[in-house]
Amino acid sequence: MNWEQLLSLKRYGDKNKRLRIEQDETRLGFEVDYDRIIFSSAFRSLQDKTQVIPLSKTSFVHTRLTHSLEVSVVGRSLGRAVGKQILEKHPHLSTIHGYRFNDFGAIVAAAALAHDIGNPxxxxxxxxxxxxxxxxxxxxxxxxxxxxxxxxxxxxFEGNANGFKILTESREGIEGGLRLSYATLGAFMKYPKESLPKKPTKHIAHKKFGYFQNEKDFFEQVAKEVGLLTHKVGNEVTYSRHPLTFLVEAADDICYTIIDFEDGINLGLIEEEYALEYLIKLVKDTINTSKYNNLVTTADRLSYLRSLAINTLIQEAAGIFIENEEKILSGQFDTALIDKSKYDAQINDIIKISIDKIYQSQExxxxxxxxxxxxxxxxxxxxxxxxxxxxxxxxxxxxxxxxxxxxxxxxxxxxxxxxxxxxxxxxxxxxxxxxxxxxxxxxxxxx
Known part of the structure; x- marks a missing residue:
């Protein structure tokens, strides 16, 4: 896979190629994607959809909407961090084609904003x-x-496939759904395969599926445009992930690991002191002990640790991506970025507590x-x-x-x-x- 093709600005119905160097910098095509998603009725409905606690009336518990906004913010930072290094490594993307590091952030932010749009x-x-x-x-x-x-x-039934349907399905008077850029759609496609064969390999891209049968033709059109690699599994064809999908996934992993844990603390499902100890273990290399000890309330201490933990994992995920760029572009990288993290043990400890105390709580x-x-x-x-x-x-x-x-x-x-x-x-x-x-x-x- 190559970055020029992966960063395609093409939209459904385009007859001519959209060149990055000709884009209006005041309203870049990838930023238009973000706007179209956030103003859609499907996105607005996430304000009353469960993130952790179904039908919760507690004001501080996250909904799918607040979760998606937070994932988008983290995704934007991840995309920019990676984009800056990609352009340094491949300068022709900037000097010849006009791409900027913010483009990577905009694509990941838009795809991350939509990542839960199909969830029931x-x-x-x-x-x-x-x-x-x-x-x-x-x-x-x-x-x-x-x-x-x-x-x-x-x-x-898969929320990711339903999301692709929502974003792309034509209806009377509306051709191509939201008509997002193919780069954003490519980054959105977390599992670029059909529902069968089911989990044909242990590759992270084969864990679930990413499109329904009615959207197969359009999926293949997007995959071809952005240059996703094809793979034969028996008599079936699957595809490599768009590289930026790994950043969308990492943003989601970071947010649900840290913020679901925070919700559990706020709901009283996890003991505060016990929980704070686990977050401190995650940020032990970067915590300012003096600043932390001067914070008076639990809310302030939790906010500080959450911010530090998210920033720590952003830098970690971006580093892992750059280290493995060639493997990712060749379709050989087969796991989530966070699974390669040096903080894997601490992350798994936090997730285990969340499963025991939150996801399996009586409520x-x-x-x-x-x-x-x-x-x-x-x-x-x-x-x-x-x-x-x-x-x-x-x-x-x-x-x-x-x-x-x-x-x-x-x-x-x-x-x-x-x-x-x-x-x-x-x-x-x-x-x-x-x-x-x-x-x-x-x-x-x-x-």
Whole structure:
């Protein structure tokens, strides 16, 4: 892979190549990507979607929106740090093509801003709830009517693939979705493969999948434009990651490691003194002990340690990227950047505590249980109504359900898979609160 191609400014529908040297510096194309994402309705919905605690009404707990904004800020710093060194190593990118180190930051910031845009309500349990509806619930009836890959898209419903769909899907009057630059879309594609084969290797890019069957053609168009390497796995083709995807992933890893831990402390799920000790271990090489000891409140001490920890891991991740640039460009780097960190033991200690004390806390478990019931009910009602409509057997109740949802999903499409993936996309687009409200109305608990 080469950087000139990887930094493509091309957008859906472009007939001519967009040259960086001809860009308007007051509103760079990569910065336009950021603007289009942040003003989208899909991004705004993240304000009422779970990051750690589903349906939490506590003001200081992160939502998907605040998490995404923080990941974007960290991603921008990572991109700039790496971009500066890339341009020093490959000066022609700047002198001939006009690229600046801020371009790298803008691409990573935009992709990071969108990294959770396809995630369903109720956190990662929302993905599992949608998948289990088709794997073990009423949706299993569709298995023999779909291709293996189509069915796998449903039973392993993936927020990353749904995000790619949201960012790129054409609809009436809107061609190419948000029409982001192909560089940003490439950096967004964390798992550049189809749902099958499932985890064909231990490569980090094969952990999950990154696009549904309906988006395969557009995915391949983006991959070709930015020059992602292809790999054969049996009879199937997979792709190398866009190098900047590793920075998007690192920004996410840094934020959820440190900030989810902080939420756990603020919620009282993790003892303060115990938690602060673990953060101090992470920043022991850079902490100003005198400054730390002069901080009076726990909030101030926590804020200082969080800032120091994030900065420490940014510098660490950027260094690992530059050290491994050639392996990354050749598709041979197969793990997350943070997994190569000298702070790996401290990070794993913090994550283990977060799993034990936060992700598996009674409050989270109880609300995830509710999420399963809510999403299964919505999927069942929408799928039944859609099926009956396609068979010209819609009851009055089915018609009311479909009329209430309007054009939120295409229940008139003749293709079963397109109808089902459309329903899933819609249910996944709901906020935690909106999903609960629709569930209550369908159950007759609220009018």
């Amino acid at each position: 309500p109720f956190g990662h349990s929302g993905e599992k709830a949608i998948g289990e509806y088709f794997k073990t619930g009423s949706g299993i009836r569709y298995k023999d009517q779909l291709t293996p890959k189509q069915y796998r898209d449903l039973v392993d 989270v478990i109880e609300k995830e249980i509710a999420g399963y019931e809510i999403l299964a009910t919505l999927l069942d009602r929408y799928c039944i109504a859609t099926d009956n409509y396609s068979l010209d057997k819609a009851s009055n109740y089915d018609k009311l359900i479909l009329k209430a949802e309007g054009d939120n999903f295409d229940y008139t499409n003749e293709d079963l898979y397109t109808r089902l993936i459309g329903v899933c996309k819609y249910v996944a687009s709901l906020t935690d609160g909106n999903a609960l409200l629709k569930f209550q109305k369908i159950r007759g608990l609220q009018v």
